[in-house]
Amino acid sequence: MILARIEGNVVATRKHPSLGGWRLLICQPIGPTGEPEGSPQVAIDAQGAGLHQRVIISSDGAAARVAVGDPKSPARWMVIGLVDELNPGAST
Amino acid sequence: MILARIEGNVVATRKHPSLGGWRLLICQPIGPTGEPEGSPQVAIDAQGAGLHQRVIISSDGAAARVAVGDPKSPARWMVIGLVDELNPGAST
Amino acid sequence: MILARIEGNVVATRKHPSLGGWRLLICQPIGPTGEPEGSPQVAIDAQGAGLHQRVIISSDGAAARVAVGDPKSPARWMVIGLVDELNPGAST
Amino acid sequence: MILARIEGNVVATRKHPSLGGWRLLICQPIGPTGEPEGSPQVAIDAQGAGLHQRVIISSDGAAARVAVGDPKSPARWMVIGLVDELNPGAST
Amino acid sequence: MILARIEGNVVATRKHPSLGGWRLLICQPIGPTGEPEGSPQVAIDAQGAGLHQRVIISSDGAAARVAVGDPKSPARWMVIGLVDELNPGAST
Numbered sequence: 001m002i003l004a005r006i007e008g009n010v011v012a013t014r015k016h017p018s019l020g021g022w023r024l025l026i027c028q029p030i031g032p033t034g035e036p037e038g039s040p041q042v043a044i045d046a047q048g049a050g051l052h053q054r055v056i057i058s059s060d061g062a063a064a065r066v067a068v069g070d071p072k073s074p075a076r077w078m079v080i081g082l083v084d085e086l087n088p089g090a091s092t
Numbered sequence: 093m094i095l096a097r098i099e100g101n102v103v104a105t106r107k108h109p110s111l112g113g114w115r116l117l118i119c120q121p122i123g124p125t126g127e128p129e130g131s132p133q134v135a136i137d138a139q140g141a142g143l144h145q146r147v148i149i150s151s152d153g154a155a156a157r158v159a160v161g162d163p164k165s166p167a168r169w170m171v172i173g174l175v176d177e178l179n180p181g182a183s184t
Numbered sequence: 185m186i187l188a189r190i191e192g193n194v195v196a197t198r199k200h201p202s203l204g205g206w207r208l209l210i211c212q213p214i215g216p217t218g219e220p221e222g223s224p225q226v227a228i229d230a231q232g233a234g235l236h237q238r239v240i241i242s243s244d245g246a247a248a249r250v251a252v253g254d255p256k257s258p259a260r261w262m263v264i265g266l267v268d269e270l271n272p273g274a275s276t
Numbered sequence: 277m278i279l280a281r282i283e284g285n286v287v288a289t290r291k292h293p294s295l296g297g298w299r300l301l302i303c304q305p306i307g308p309t310g311e312p313e314g315s316p317q318v319a320i321d322a323q324g325a326g327l328h329q330r331v332i333i334s335s336d337g338a339a340a341r342v343a344v345g346d347p348k349s350p351a352r353w354m355v356i357g358l359v360d361e362l363n364p365g366a367s368t
Numbered sequence: 369m370i371l372a373r374i375e376g377n378v379v380a381t382r383k384h385p386s387l388g389g390w391r392l393l394i395c396q397p398i399g400p401t402g403e404p405e406g407s408p409q410v411a412i413d414a415q416g417a418g419l420h421q422r423v424i425i426s427s428d429g430a431a432a433r434v435a436v437g438d439p440k441s442p443a444r445w446m447v448i449g450l451v452d453e454l455n456p457g458a459s460t
Contacts, residue, residue: 001226001261007124008180015173026124032191032210037223039129042093042148051183056226060245061152063258074155074172077093080258081199088192091235099308100364106323107357118308131313134277134332143367153336166339166356169277185410185445216375216394221407231382240410244429247442264442265383272376275419283400284456291449302400315405318369318424327459337428350431350448353369
């Protein structure tokens with residue numbers, strides 16, 4: 001799982017049928033203080049993330065196939081949590 | 093899943109039998125504004141992507157094995173969507 | 185498995201149900217002498233890691249799903265050990 | 277799947293039994309025009325790749341275990357195709 | 369699979385039970401001529417690798433779970449071969 005910020009969306013009319021009806025979000029991985037870290041990923045979202053929302057995304061084929069309800073889906077990255085607070089240095 | 097642009101193709105006469113009949117496309121990962129991000133990947137394509145087409149590609153062994161119809165296939169990366177619009181900063 | 189240091193935590197009220205009750209820790213990968221190596225990951229923790237603790241984390245979907253007790257969980261990174269000593273150059 | 281060039285071999289007398297009899301090749305990932313891209317990988321080869329041959333390699337544990345005929349094998353990277361032509365910019 | 373050099377060990381008293389009794393080695397990935405390539409990994413070892421030994425390591429959850437004898441183990445990286453010779457440019 002990594003931290004990311006929603007940077008926009010992708011429109012793809014022609015796509016794998018299992019992705020029909022899912023928003024495809026451009027997710028920029030970030031560090032604990034919000035700075036960009038590495039390359040953007042495209043994720044499906046069942047949590048209702050908004051633009052510039054900080055999120056946790058995960059890449060797990062098995063879980064994504066369950067989420068979209070299609071055991072043949074190639075979906076992998078998924079928004080799995082909306083970040084309320086990022087606490088670098090916080091007592092955990 | 094990542095964004096990529098089709099940069100050309102690969103011809104490989106001698107290859108794993110499960111790849112027979114599949115186009116093998118050179119996919120350059122890109123960011124939201126189209127700039128290159130990281131190293132190219134080779135993907136199979138069932139969506140009909142053309143040269144310089146922006147696409148979404150995914151790396152999922154289970155889904156790729158279903159796509160090529162061979163449970164023993166080593167295929168992984170697959171074109172799973174053709175991008176109509178990339179909307180950095182768009183309300184999602 | 186990689187070495188990492190706990191750098192803080194993440195609060196996410198809205199998240200995948202399988203993550204309920206789990207601490208979500210920001211883990212900065214480190215090298216043998218403690219220097220940062222690559223991008224931070226978010227991991228669940230069943231070992232009781234404290235702030236700045238050096239840990240071993242692993243990314244294994246199958247094991248994480250067992251740990252959280254939900255075969256549909258998208259959890260992947262997990263703290264799997266607390267480091268007592270890092271011995272670069274030690275006779276192994 | 278990525279493009280790579282065969283750069284040499286590795287001799288390992290003591291190894292996981294499932295690797296017995298397999299050539300272990302050093303594969304340097306390359307871009308569409310042959311330039312190095314990222315770190316070398318060690319792959320098994322069932323396609324008969326020669327030195328400096330350009331190949332397609334794939335990292336798929338399930339397929340590699342089938343290839344070596346051992347469901348417990350830790351093999352992952354495998355040469356899955358010999359490249360005849362790399363066509364950057366070719367109509368696909 | 370990648371080439372690596374053993375750089376030391378990790379002592380972790382508190383860890384996932386499946387890792388009990390296994391040496392945890394710090395493995396620095398290397399290129400064909402021995403130069404460092406990327407970030408260190410922590411691997412379990414059933415081959416008897418010594419300090420500064422060049423090895424082949426693999427990241428395969430399924431195989432690692434078999435190796436440690438625990439289908440719930442989060443172990444992934446494993447030393448799978450001891451390198452006798454690295455032959456960059458050798459006829460393969």
